[in-house]
Amino acid sequence: MNIVVLVKQVPDSGTQRSLDPSDNTVARAAADNVINEIDEYAIEEALQVKEAQGGEVTILTVGPASATDAIRKALSMGADRAVHVQDDAIHGSCAIQTSGVLAAALQQLEYDLVLMGATSTDGQVAVMPALLAERLGIPQLSGAQKLTVEGSTVKVERQTDGGFWALEAPLPAIVSTWDTINEPRYPSFKGIMAAKKKPVETKSLADLGVDPSSVGLATATSAVVDVTGRPPKGEGVKVTDEGDGAEKLVGFLAEQKLV
C-alpha cells in the first residue's frame, strides 16, 4: 500500500497573518510557518493505514525552501520519504495551476492512495481533491471522518449538514480528511533523529516537465484585486438579569439565528 500525503506549509493561523502588499499574495517569508493543521490528520491516517497494511508513506509538498520544516515534521511523525517541488516560478500560483504541478509530481510516484487535508488555512479554497481527481482521472472521496481500506477498495464516512454519507471507491483514489478522523500523533525523539536520514527529493518544474509559463502570478486564473482589513469587533451586548435573563438570552440567540 503506497500512500502519498499532500502537505502544505502555511502561516500559523493562531498568529497575525498578512498579505504581501506588493502583489497581494500570502506573506510567507516573515510569517511563523507551520504544517497546515488539518494535513497532520491526513499524515496520521496514512501512518495508521501503513501500520495496518504495510507499504510506504511519501510526503509531497509544493512550496518555498522554508517548507522543509513542514516536511521534517511529517517525516519525524513517521512518514518514509518526501518530494519537495520547489521553483521560484510557482510563486503566486492559483489552485488550478498548483494542481497541475501536484498532478505532474504524482504521476512520477507510485501510489494506491492519495491523502490530503480537506482545506488549507491560508487559501481556504478546498478544491484541490476535485482538481487532482479530474487531472489524474481517479475518484475522489472528500471530507472523510473515517477511512478503511479493504482489498482494492477504500471506504470513507462523511458527515455533512445534509446527512451521513458512506462512500467507497476503487483504488487508486484521492481522499481528503476532516479533523475529526483521528488524533494526530506527536513526533517522537526517535522520529526526529530518524527523519534526518530519510530521503527528501527536491524537484523543479523542469524535472516534472511542467512549462513554467503555465504557473505563477502572471497567468493565474484568479487574482486578489483589493484587500480590506477585518472590521474591529463590535461592542457586544450586555444582558442584565432582572429575573428575565434566560428569556433575554434566548431572544438574543434567536435574533442571531443561532437557535
Add this chain to the structure above:
Amino acid sequence: MSSLILSRRDLEFLLHEWLEVETLTKRPRFAEHSRETFDAVMELAEQIATEHFAPHNRKADENEPRFVDGRVQMIPEVAQALAVFVESGIMAGTFDEEYGGMQLPQTVGQAAFAWFKAANVGTSSYPFLTMGNARLLLAHGSQEQKDTYVRPMLEGRWFGTMALSEPQAGSSLADITTRAEPQEDGTYRLVGNKMWISAGDHELTENIVHLVLAKIPGGPPGVKGISLFVVPKFLVTADGSIGERNDVVLAGLNHKMGYRGTTNTLLNFGEGVHTPGGRAGAVGYLVGEPHRGLSYMFHMMNEARIGVGMGATVLGYTGYLHALDYARTRTQGRPATGRDPSSPMVRLVDHPDVRRMLLAAKSYAQGGLALGLYCARLVDEERTAESQEERDRAHLLLDTLTPIAKAWPSQWGPVADDLAIQVHGGYGYTRDYPVEQFYRDNRLNPIHEGTNGIQALDLLGRKVTVHGGAGLALLAETIRATTARAAGTPFADLAADVDAALTRLVSVTGTLWGTGDPALALANASAYLDAAGHTVVGWLWLEQALATREETSDFHEGKRAAARYFQRWELPKVHTWLDLLESLDRTVLDTPDAHL
C-alpha cells in the same frame, strides 16, 4: 498569540545567538545532531507542554492527591500527560544511545524540559526525579542495577525518587537514622522513616525505584557513614518482571502550599506491613561502595540543583509573561502629568512604576534562565570538551557556580512572581488568575535540594575556598574575559560596573577569611550569596547584551533594556551587601536567643 508559558524567541536567542549550541554538533557525542533536531525537540516540548501539561495545572492545584485506604488518588490528567511525555521519548533525550537515549546536549535538554516546568511544575516533577535517579545509577550503579532499573525508568515504565530527608534530619543529613542491615546474600534490609519524599507513592507506573540514604551499622559516624541503596516498591524478578511487594509503605501525604500535583510522602521502611522473602524489612541493594552514599548523591545533586534553579526561573518567567500580557490590556488611571479626568485611561504598561515591576521581573526571569543554561552548557563542556584541561576547568567553574545556580533563581524567581501579582493588583491576589499559584509553587524552591541558607554556607564555606580559592579565581577570570570583550561597545559602562562588583567580591572574600574566625566569616553568608549571585547575573546580562550584536528588533532592544535595568537597579545592591560583609558585622552572630 505568543505563549504565556515561556518565550520560544528567548530560548532561541539563548541557545543559538548566545551559547551557540550548534557548535556542539562537531563533537562525537552530538555528531548526529543539527540545528534541525534541536529545533524539532524544542518545538515538540513546547507543543506537549502547552497541550497536555498547562491545561491541568490549575486543576491539579485545586485537587491535591488524596490518601485513601493506603493508596494515592489523583486526577487522571496527570497520568495522561505523562503518558504523552513518555511516548515522545523526552525522558531519555539526553541519555546515551545505549540506554535508548538521543544524546541530546544537556543545554538543549534543560531548555526543552523548561517548557514542562513552566507549564506545570507539579506534573513535571515525576520525570524530573526519574531522570535524576537514572543519572545517578548510571554514574555509580552496577551493570545489573543499570539494566534492571535504569532501562525501565528511561522507558517511562517506572518512576524514581530521591529519599534523603527524614523527619528529624533535613538540612543535616549526618543525623539520619534509617538503618541498612547487611544480609548473607549481599542484599540489605532497611528500617526507618523518610520524610518529604516527592513522588514517593502513586499509581502512575507499575513500580517505583527509591534511591535511599541509610547507615550500615558499625560504620563511621556522620556523613562518612552514609550509604546509598536502591529500594524498589516491588522487587524485580530475574527476567525483569514485577515480583513481591517490598516492605516500603506510604504512611501519609503532606499537604503543601504549592507543587500540589506532586505527591509528597512520608514513607515507612521495614515496619513489616509487607514481608518480602517471608519477613519484615525493606530489601535494598547497595549502590557503589559502603559509606560513600552522600558523595554519590551530591554528584547527581549538582545537576538536580541546576534543575531546581531552572524550575524557579521558569515559574518566575511564566509569571512575568502573564503580568506583561495583563498590563498591556488593562487600563487604569492617567499619566502622572496629565490628570484630565475626561481623557481616556491608559494601559498599566504606560505607568513607569508598572514598567519598573515588569523590567525587574524580566531581569530576574531571563537572568536566571541564562544562568541555568550557562551551567547546563558547562555540564556539556565537562563531559565533551576536547582536552582534559578544558573539562577540568568546566568542572571547577560549574562546581563553584552550583550553589548560585540553585539559590539565586530560587530567591529571585519568587520575587518575579510576587511582582506579577502586584502588577495584577487585587486580581492577582485572587484565585481567578494563575499568578498566585506560580508564587505558591515557586516558594518551595528556596527550601528543597538544600535550603538557600545551606547553599550560602556551601558557597562561602567551601566553593570559594577549596583548592586555595581556585574556583573563585576561575570565576573571576571568566567574568573578566567578558568585561574585556565589552571595551568599546555600548556596554562598556555595564562591564565596568560588573568589574567593580567582582573586584570587591574577591577582596571581601579575603577579608572574611582573613579574620581567622570561621563563625564570624560564615555568620553573614546569605549576604555573600546575594552579592555573588547578583554579580554573576550582572555578568550574564552583559553577556546577553553583547550577544544582541547589531540587531535592532524589539526583542533585542528588550534584552538591552533589561540589561540596563539590572545595571541601574540591581547591581548597586551588591555594594550594600558587601558593605555589610566587609564591616564584619556581628549583629546576627551576637544577638542571643532571648533577644529575638
